[in-house]
Amino acid sequence: MSPEQVFKKPYLRTAMIPGSFPLAGPDGEPPEVLGVDHLDITVTDLSRSVPFYEKILGALGFRKMIHPHYTGFHNAYLIIGVKEAAAEEKATGHNRFRAGLHHLALRVRHRHDVDRFHDFLVAEGLTVLDPPASYPEYGPHYYAVFFADPDGIKLELVHYPVQWGYWSKTQLDGADERSRSEPE
Numbered sequence: 001m002s003p004e005q006v007f008k009k010p011y012l013r014t015a016m017i018p019g020s021f022p023l024a025g026p027d028g029e030p031p032e033v034l035g036v037d038h039l040d041i042t043v044t045d046l047s048r049s050v051p052f053y054e055k056i057l058g059a060l061g062f063r064k065m066i067h068p069h070y071t072g073f074h075n076a077y078l079i080i081g082v083k084e085a086a087a088e089e090k091a092t093g094h095n096r097f098r099a100g101l102h103h104l105a106l107r108v109r110h111r112h113d114v115d116r117f118h119d120f121l122v123a124e125g126l127t128v129l130d131p132p133a134s135y136p137e138y139g140p141h142y143y144a145v146f147f148a149d150p151d152g153i154k155l156e157l158v159h160y161p162v163q164w165g166y167w168s169k170t171q172l173d174g175a176d177e178r179s180r181s182e183p184e
Helices: 046-059 111-123 165-174
Strands: 038-043 072-074 077-083 103-107 128-134 144-146 154-159
Touching: 046 072, 046 111, 072 111, 077 103, 103 111, 111 144, 111 154
Parallel strands: 038 077, 103 154
Antiparallel strands: 072 077, 128 144, 144 154
8 A cells, every 4th residue: 555545534534532531621622732832852961962952953943041950942832951861871871762752853844944954964964864855654745854863862854745744634634523424
């Protein structure tokens, strides 16, 4: 089956989580999660990782937060914090296949932003895991570059032209399912 077939109904749908009961507010509706507010990444050496994140997030238009107890970077949509690992955990290192963060993907509006960012990574001598390419298995027109931070945490810059992205479209289609009367 081709990726184009997989990413069309009836193969992908959403459903209520079995046994879940959404919290009803005063209006009878559950709370609406609007997005990710912040994400903190644990690193083994702040003195090595903060300059890396300043460089890559600065290139993406993030600003550094000035706070006495928190190292963070923000744009209008997201805060990314960088925290140092506990001393007894530093030797363990990051493994994206162990429980925890697998990778972080940041989405951009334009495909050429992925290419420009890749050129920036190469010019800065940063670790590129996979150069810009199309990944139809993730969705139609999915285009991304994968790179790593100093601890080997996999990062991604991605563009896909579907409004709010493929996965959100699937979620929205599924959200309407309870109110639709037409057969599938």
